[in-house]
Amino acid sequence: MRKDFDLSLYLVTDRSKIGDEVFLKRIESALLNGVTIVQLREKNLDTNSLIELGKKLKKITDYYNVPLIIDDNVEAVLAIDAHGVHLGSEDMSISKAREILGDGKIIGATVKTVESGLKAKAAGADYFGVGAIFPTETKVKTVLTSISTLNKIFEVTEIPIVAIGGLDVSNIESLKGSSAEGVAVVRAIMDSENPAVSASEIREKVDFYLK
Template sequence: MNAIDCSLYLVTNSDPFPEERFLKIIEEALQNGVTLLQLREKELTGRAYYERALAVKKLAHQYHVPLIIDDRVDIALAADADGVHLGQSDLPVSAARRLMGPNKIIGASAKTVEQALEAERQGADYLGTGAIFPTRTKVITQQTSTDTLRAICEAVRIPVAAIGGLNRKNVHVLDGIPVSGFCVVSAIMYSETPGAAAKELAAISNEIQAMGRKL
């Protein structure tokens, strides 16, 4: 099992940004507490996704942060990214593990305890659970209760990161739940000061994890 720090997990959204601004936002976030970075591109061609993955990997590795590719095992392998994150409609974790080997990171989305346990059994290194709140992204999401999130955290041994519409104003809904961290998109990508946003969220994540561990 690969050791994963999900404390502050940034999932990218490039839609509104020119390339230079997109990369600048990511770099500022990496400088200020992001511990895991997921490149999510739903509409790029395979070649464009690959080329962007190489550019983002260069930044991520400069700051010693693993790069995870959303959905696409082929892109993750071609770009030699650190891992891949798989949804319920993507390749099974076990198939991705056979293709990627034991040393790559594989994350999985899980909305139920059953899905979480199955992903862990198949070899997932961490889970993303949500959406805790509605999101601004184009990804279609189904809301997940904090009770379900807690049950998943307590059922598995691998890290669980909460995801979905989380920001500095609402993230304390996770207080007391033994999450390993949380994922954000808009809270950093759309911030006028992404570095400052990341720094604040990293501090909040540490507080939430400390509270969860006390239970």
């Protein structure tokens, strides 16, 4: 049975250019304007600092009834009592994370091929982040995944998919008719001069082209 989450507008965090107070206010503005799920992804923080920040963030996401996902760190998920974890190909295995977290937590997986999608499904992933759809500055090495591959992954797995990688208000239309349930963004909101407006505009495009 599918867990209760909405992938429409999936915000991946980045606080590298801002302080914690601005960071939290920026996310709250986005939550008020259409973000449906938040992933705390802060590779430069040690686990204790991540947990401290995550607890502050969870108070906000809980207030808006939006799931909080932690990137990569299962220990932090438990300490924060976050809703789940997102795992890449080089992170802890999905099966091991499931063993630790139990059936109630959400586990997302980064998937780029049909083969990896089938393996992730068998291991117990609840949703896939598929991409990068477009080149992105968030990661140095960008391996692109075509929209046709995204569609094929969904066709053979029937696991909910959020499209990731270089997506913003200017190119969401390219996902029209695809199997993506939503889009994941980092810079399009976190680097925006007005995150509330950016979130609202992106959500409007998602609802128009993907629903």
